[in-house]
Structure formats: structure tokens, C-alpha cells
Amino acid sequence: MEDAELLKKYNVAAPRYTSYPTVPYWDIESFNTQEWLNRVSKTYASHKDEGISLYIHLPFCESLCTYCGCNTRITKNHSVEVPYILAVLAEWRMYVDALREKPKLKELHLGGGTPTFFSAENLGLLINGIMQDASLAPDAELSFEAHPANTTKAHLTTLYQLGFRRLSLGIQDFDPKVQFLINRFQTPAQVAHVTSEAREMGYTSINFDLIYGLPGQCIDGLERTVNDVIDMHPDRIAFYSYAHVPWLKPGQRHYTEKDIPMGDEKFALYQFGRNLLINVGYEDVGMDHFALKSDLLFQSMATDKLHRNFMGYTSQHTHLLIGLGVSSISDSWTAFAQNPKTVEAYLDKIAQQSLPVEKGHFLTDEDLDIRKHILNIMCKNNTAYRDTIPERVQERLLPLLHDQLISVTEKEISITNRGKSFLRNVCMAFDEKLWLKQPKTQLFSSSI
Incomplete structure (x- = not known):
């Protein structure tokens, strides 16, 4: 065929x-918070030596990228930063209390939203607050997502000094027509500048996010984008399929289905981009993910140590993943739990000194x-x-x-x-x- x-x-x-x-098939009626905490505690006690994974969702963005399917809050009001950080730290302390000791972090990832919406100083406040109640495993992997247009040297320096060595830059596409339709703007020069600064500082793994199937996207434009990316030589590339779900994300109604490559046209974009990456030495690690042979993600795949969790593919395998912040999902291996999806509901739970869990599933x-x-x-x-x-x-x-x-x-x-x-x-x-x-x-x- x-x-x-x-x-x-x-x-x-x-x-x-x-x-x-998958989340739509969770048995939420049988879920309760106390049993969830019991399972978190039990999993931690059984796998204490391997450490835990920690995901922190930072939902704020200054503008809406219309393609985005993530949980975001659009605002230019940066006074939201400190109250949100304090709420996340309060949630973290609730989990530390349940574990009955300071856990060892094997993996820590800042996702969004736009983590670099937060000032470098406030990101330092967040991570230092987390580390008051934790220690780092010797081989811990700390990573953060960043917008190339607002990532400063101060961001890179502060997080590097705190142990971060992995950086993921959201590019999606460099074509001006596509950028206009998806309302996300960054130039190859901006991306190259951030990449160069990070490498000079000592970051050891840099990932670029690209998307195929975006409105207005064509083979010629994608070829220019991928070639620009190849010139910057990122260690990893995530080449995602655009998910058109306007019934869930109304921002995607900024354009119509007529603007979106469909069927054979979309598959041609995928094949073309994939072939370009493979031809210059990137290995197909797994669904949507490519890595150089020198990168830990490829090495994990080659040695059958690759893992997948709510953060995607990772080289770090843990049985306990704790998600902090609005909409975050946690995984105790025998159970899942998700936080409220709105900032207000999340902050209300924290104000009531209640673990901000909204729903879950016992496996x-x-x-x-x-x-x-x-x-x-x-x-x-x-x-x-x-x-x-x-x-x-x-x-x-x-x-x-x-x-x-x-x-x-x-x-x-x-x-x-x-x-x-x-x-x-x-x-x-x-x-x-x-x-x-x-x-x-x-x-x-x-x-x-």
C-alpha cells in the first residue's frame, strides 16, 4: 500500500x-484525595532510591498563540507571578508532608504557558523554594521551556546556576505568513542568539519544537524553517502534528479549515520534514521526537531505557511523577490525579489549605x-x-x-x-x- x-x-x-x-476514560467517580495521597506515599516508599519526577506548570503568556492546545492564561500583568509561585510552593509542601521526608529529585521540568513569562528573579524564588524541601540526584535532569523572543541572559544564567542543563525553545515555524496566522513571532536570529548564549554558558542539551500542519504552511516554507534549524544544530527536535481542536481551543478559530493543510498535503509536510532531519543525522527516537546520537534521549532509546510520561519522552524513569500548578497531572504509577484547570480554582484550593486535586483515576x-x-x-x-x-x-x-x-x-x-x-x-x-x-x-x- x-x-x-x-x-x-x-x-x-x-x-x-x-x-x-487516557484522561477521558478515567473512572473519576471512584477517586478520592486521601487514597490518592496514600498511593503517592506507598509508591515513594517502594521506589525511594530512584528519586521522583517533578513537573511545574507555569500557565501565563503575554499573548495567545492561536495554534496552542496547552492550558494558558493570557495577561500582561506580571504581578500574578509571586502569588502563583507561593501557591505552587504551598502545594509542594503538602506533597512533602505526605512523603514524610525531603525527596530526591531525578527530573524537574518547567512547562507552560511560557515559563520565561516569569522574571529570572522569580524563577529563582520558585526553584530555591522547591529545593528547600528536596535534594537533587547526582544525575538529575532539570529542563525548562522558553519563548525565544523573551528569554534573557538573566533567565539562562539564573536557571543554569540552579542546575538546569536542558532548554526547549518553542519555534513552530519561521515562515512570516504562518507566524501571522498563529500569532507567534520569533526570528531565526533570535533563536540563534538564545541557543548560542545557552551553549556558551554550559547547557548540554537544547531542544527545538516544530509543528507540521499549521495554517498557511507549505513545503517551501517548511524547508526554509528546517534548514534554519539544522544550521543551529539543536540536540533534539520535537516535530509535532498540529492538533486542530477548535471545540476545545477557541483561539484556533482565528483561521479556518481552508487555511490548514489536510490529508495528503499534511502528510507530505511530515514526510518532507522527517526526511530532512534524518538525512542530516537525526535519529527517529519515537513519536514526533528526533535526536542526535550524542544526545541522552537517543542513547536511552538505544539501550532500552527510554521512558514516556505526562511530560513526553524522557531519559529518566521514575515511578512517581508529581505535577504542581494549574491543570498539572501527577502519576503514582497505580493512580493519576489532575489539578483544577483554571487559575482561580487552583488558587482557591490552596487558600483553603487543601490539596488542589480535581479528579483522578485508580488503575x-x-x-x-x-x-x-x-x-x-x-x-x-x-x-x-x-x-x-x-x-x-x-x-x-x-x-x-x-x-x-x-x-x-x-x-x-x-x-x-x-x-x-x-x-x-x-x-x-x-x-x-x-x-x-x-x-x-x-x-x-x-x-x-
């Missing part, structure tokens, strides 16, 4: 599988088993059953096998080179909750 035909067949709404079960034994297989497919490109592959899974895999996206033995499923672009579709074959209850409304973005 030709690539264009594969696209038509498999370009369906599909989860991104940063968790299993069943079946959930844990399926999660294992989905993680294996996402991170290792194969998975194996102890006995034979369940009949229902075999049946769902048949079309994928026929189209040479996977190979199958009695117990094992492996992704072929052709199948690497269709990981989400393969994972759907294991997703019992999705097959048991097909969504009646569009919950997920298209897989390609």
Missing part, C-alpha cells in the same frame, strides 16, 4: 498515550498490564506477552500487520520502520477502554 493510502486509512482521531487509561490490574504494553510500543517499538497475544488484540492488529506496520509472532509485536509513523494507531489496538466505549464526540486529534 502506498503512503498516501496508508494516510487515508490511519489518519483517525487517536490519543497521544501519555497515559493509559486496575488490567489497566497496569495494558499500560505496560503501550509504554513498550511507544518507547521500545515492541512488546511481548507472557503467554499468547489475546485474541481480541490479535484481531485488531490484523490490518496493521497486513499493511506491514508491525510484525507479529506468537507472543511478540514489533514496529517496522514503516510503522514508526503510526505508533498511536498501533497503541489503539491495546486500548480496551476505547474499544469498550467508542467516543460519541471528538475527544482526540488526528493521528497524523
Whole structure:
């Protein structure tokens, strides 16, 4: 089957599988905060030596990027910074109390929003406050997301001095027409300047985010963007599919479906960009992610140590991920919990000295088993059953096998080179909750 035909067949709404079960299928009725804290404490006690992962959501942005699917709050009022930081630190202390000791951080990531909306001084206030109740593992990985147009030397210096060595710059596309439609502006010169400053300072891994399928995007414009990016030689590149979900993100109504590359046109953008990256030495690490062989992400994949959590692909495997801040999701391995999605609701919970958890899910034994297989497919490109592959899974895999996206033995499923672009579709074959209850409304973005 030709690539264009594969696209038509498999370009369906599909989860991104940063968790299993996916959030729409959580059993929120059975969830309660006290049992959640019990599970956090139990997981920590069982895996204390490996350390924990910490994600901090900083939601503020000065302007709305219309393509964005993240949880954001648009404001130019920077007086919101300190009250929000104090709330996050209060939430952190609640978790430290539940752990009954200062944990060791294996991984810390600042996401957004725009973390560099916050002043360097206030980011220092945040991280120093976190570290009062924690220690760093010797091989800890600290990273932050940044907007190239507002990242200052003070940002880079302050965070470097606090132990940060990874930086992720949101570029998306350099084409002026695309930037106008998505309301996000930064020049190659700005990106090159921040990248150069970071490297001179000692940052060891720099990631660029790119998106294909954006409104107004074309092959020529994407080629110029990718070539500019290649010239800057980032260690990692995330090459994401644009998720058009205007029913969830009204900002995407700034343009219409007529502006958006669809079908064969979108898949051509993906193939073109992917080939450019691979031809200059980037390795396809996993869904949407590429890395140089010198980068830890590639090395983790090559040694079967790659992991995936709510922050995406990571070289750090921990059983406990704590998410702080509005909308953040935590993972105790046997349970998930999500914070309120609005800043007001989050701050209200903190003001009441209540753990700001809004909903969650306790994983069943079946959930844990399926999660294992989905993680294996996402991170290792194969998975194996102890006995034979369940009949229902075999049946769902048949079309994928026929189209040479996977190979199958009695117990094992492996992704072929052709199948690497269709990981989400393969994972759907294991997703019992999705097959048991097909969504009646569009919950997920298209897989390609």
C-alpha cells in the first residue's frame, strides 16, 4: 500500500498515550484525595532510591498563540507571578508532608504557558523554594521551556546556576505568513542568539519544537524553517502534528479549515520534514521526537531505557511523577490525579489549605498490564506477552500487520520502520477502554 493510502486509512482521531487509561476514560467517580495521597506515599516508599519526577506548570503568556492546545492564561500583568509561585510552593509542601521526608529529585521540568513569562528573579524564588524541601540526584535532569523572543541572559544564567542543563525553545515555524496566522513571532536570529548564549554558558542539551500542519504552511516554507534549524544544530527536535481542536481551543478559530493543510498535503509536510532531519543525522527516537546520537534521549532509546510520561519522552524513569500548578497531572504509577484547570480554582484550593486535586483515576490490574504494553510500543517499538497475544488484540492488529506496520509472532509485536509513523494507531489496538466505549464526540486529534 502506498503512503498516501496508508494516510487515508490511519489518519483517525487517536490519543497521544501519555497515559493509559487516557484522561477521558478515567473512572473519576471512584477517586478520592486521601487514597490518592496514600498511593503517592506507598509508591515513594517502594521506589525511594530512584528519586521522583517533578513537573511545574507555569500557565501565563503575554499573548495567545492561536495554534496552542496547552492550558494558558493570557495577561500582561506580571504581578500574578509571586502569588502563583507561593501557591505552587504551598502545594509542594503538602506533597512533602505526605512523603514524610525531603525527596530526591531525578527530573524537574518547567512547562507552560511560557515559563520565561516569569522574571529570572522569580524563577529563582520558585526553584530555591522547591529545593528547600528536596535534594537533587547526582544525575538529575532539570529542563525548562522558553519563548525565544523573551528569554534573557538573566533567565539562562539564573536557571543554569540552579542546575538546569536542558532548554526547549518553542519555534513552530519561521515562515512570516504562518507566524501571522498563529500569532507567534520569533526570528531565526533570535533563536540563534538564545541557543548560542545557552551553549556558551554550559547547557548540554537544547531542544527545538516544530509543528507540521499549521495554517498557511507549505513545503517551501517548511524547508526554509528546517534548514534554519539544522544550521543551529539543536540536540533534539520535537516535530509535532498540529492538533486542530477548535471545540476545545477557541483561539484556533482565528483561521479556518481552508487555511490548514489536510490529508495528503499534511502528510507530505511530515514526510518532507522527517526526511530532512534524518538525512542530516537525526535519529527517529519515537513519536514526533528526533535526536542526535550524542544526545541522552537517543542513547536511552538505544539501550532500552527510554521512558514516556505526562511530560513526553524522557531519559529518566521514575515511578512517581508529581505535577504542581494549574491543570498539572501527577502519576503514582497505580493512580493519576489532575489539578483544577483554571487559575482561580487552583488558587482557591490552596487558600483553603487543601490539596488542589480535581479528579483522578485508580488503575486496575488490567489497566497496569495494558499500560505496560503501550509504554513498550511507544518507547521500545515492541512488546511481548507472557503467554499468547489475546485474541481480541490479535484481531485488531490484523490490518496493521497486513499493511506491514508491525510484525507479529506468537507472543511478540514489533514496529517496522514503516510503522514508526503510526505508533498511536498501533497503541489503539491495546486500548480496551476505547474499544469498550467508542467516543460519541471528538475527544482526540488526528493521528497524523
